[in-house]
Amino acid sequence: MSYQQHYMPRFEKDIKRYANLRDRIYKQVKRIYDAPYFNTEYLGHPPGALNLKGCRSAHVGMNFRILFVICEECRNEPECEYCFCEGLADQTVVFLTVGPHDKAYSMQ
């Protein structure tokens, strides 16, 4: 069963910004909401970087990353700073940002 999808404004802005990668991004987006735990990385809070606890990332090619949360998972992470799940079902993927690795991980 697919998860529901929810797109944050930042993610929609990023899609426009990287329009040349649009098809590849959407292909990976579909794969994520079909199976969000498969082949995705649970993020943490490395020293000197943003606290991304509760978030996950997935590759688009070598250097691009999609960052997202799964509501059922991030609801159980009290330190999650990117929980936009209020009013959404547990089986929802919230897409946060997409971009080159360093930009995505710093939410820029």
Ligand SMILES: [Zn+2]
């Ligand atoms: Zn959440």
